Amino acid sequence: MIFGASGFLGRSMMRAFEDWKVTGTSFRRKGQGLVTVDATSTDDVLDALSRFDPDVVINCVGERRPEAWANAPARAHELNVEVARLLAEAARHYGASLLHISSDYVFDGAAPPYRVDARRNPVNAYGRWKLLAEDAVRRACPEAVILRLPVLYGPVEYAAETNLTQIARQVGSGEPVELDDVCVRYPTHVDEAAEVCRWLAAQSKGQYLGSVVHWSAERGFTKYRMGLMIAQHFGIVPDHIKAGAASGDRPADCRLDCMDLRAALGRPVDHYRTFADEFPQAVAPWVRTA
Numbered sequence: 001m002i003f004g005a006s007g008f009l010g011r012s013m014m015r016a017f018e019d020w021k022v023t024g025t026s027f028r029r030k031g032q033g034l035v036t037v038d039a040t041s042t043d044d045v046l047d048a049l050s051r052f053d054p055d056v057v058i059n060c061v062g063e064r065r066p067e068a069w070a071n072a073p074a075r076a077h078e079l080n081v082e083v084a085r086l087l088a089e090a091a092r093h094y095g096a097s098l099l100h101i102s103s104d105y106v107f108d109g110a111a112p113p114y115r116v117d118a119r120r121n122p123v124n125a126y127g128r129w130k131l132l133a134e135d136a137v138r139r140a141c142p143e144a145v146i147l148r149l150p151v152l153y154g155p156v157e158y159a160a161e162t163n164l165t166q167i168a169r170q171v172g173s174g175e176p177v178e179l180d181d182v183c184v185r186y187p188t189h190v191d192e193a194a195e196v197c198r199w200l201a202a203q204s205k206g207q208y209l210g211s212v213v214h215w216s217a218e219r220g221f222t223k224y225r226m227g228l229m230i231a232q233h234f235g236i237v238p239d240h241i242k243a244g245a246a247s248g249d250r251p252a253d254c255r256l257d258c259m260d261l262r263a264a265l266g267r268p269v270d271h272y273r274t275f276a277d278e279f280p281q282a283v284a285p286w287v288r289t290a
């Protein structure tokens with residue numbers, strides 16, 4: 001059962017699990033066979049688990065839009081922390097395995113790479129909520145698997161849905177834009193993240209119970225570098241793109257050490273998606289040259 005199946009990661013999860021018997025839930029977005037569940041409601045969550053009796057619950061509910069953190073922090077806290085706790089309590093109550101999605105923002109970005117047991121020290125509200133969520137999940141459901149991911153990209157429903165497509169819009173517009181050339185991000189294809197979740201879910205009765213795992217692409221880029229790559233690929237003269245300072249209270253470099261999971265997956269390095277190969281397809285519909 002995938003909670004948050006209408007969201008960016010949740011939609012990809014639904015594709016990755018299409019040959020499983022899977023129930024996806026959404027809240028505002030209706031249709032496409034999704035079941036409407038308010039994951040902030042104890043009654044709704046318990047009712048959903050008792051109706052569908054899942055073996056595995058995956059929590060893709062969250063609030064990761066910076067404008068929502070600033071404008072409605074109580075709601076963002078509820079979606080990031082309270083929902084995590086509630087789903088963990090419900091999964092434990094109904095005997096389902098739980099895969100909880102967390103973020104590299106639990107780290108301060110000052111001393112990468114971060115192993116799974118590295119000290120967490122978030123520098124902004126989102127990171128603090130994700131940390132609180134991890135702790136709430138662990139308390140309520142000790143056997144849950146917690147997967148930390150970095151920034152994701154892939155097929156979107158609207159340009160603002162990912163950082164990368166937002167940058168593509170800015171680059172394509174030809175309007176002057178300053179892009180952060182300080183903070184390093186490890187853009188990871190959303191479908192690869194979902195495939196890793198599928199693999200973890202299949203192992204969920206095994207060695208990963210109760211553990212924290214990391215998944216991330218290997219190569220890091222600043223937003224400015226991503227902007228230049230988009231400009232170069234689409235033949236856009238980059239004179240309007242300037243290298244800027246770090247934007248807001250973001251960690252500088254949260255590179256996740258994924259060696260354990262890479263070794264366990266046992267695939268050759270060139271099996272994985274690289275940003276350089278994948279970004280053109282992800283941004284093509286959103287680059288509007290002036």
Ligand SMILES: NC(=O)c1ccc[n+]([C@@H]2O[C@H](COP(=O)([O-])OP(=O)(O)OC[C@H]3O[C@@H](n4cnc5c(N)ncnc54)[C@H](OP(=O)(O)O)[C@@H]3O)[C@@H](O)[C@H]2O)c1
Nearest residue numbers: 004006007008009026027028029038039060061062151152
């Ligand atoms: N996107 C990234 O780059 C990234 C990176 C690292 C970690 N993560 C984590 O991955 C998870 C999923 O992120 P995402 O990018 O897929 O987020 P998203 O696109 O904003 O999706 C959020 C999901 O939560 C659902 N939701 C919102 N309010 C709800 C409620 N009251 N009850 C039930 N469902 C509700 C939404 O459903 P409706 O839209 O139908 O209301 C949607 O399906 C989050 O925990 C996030 O922190 C994301």
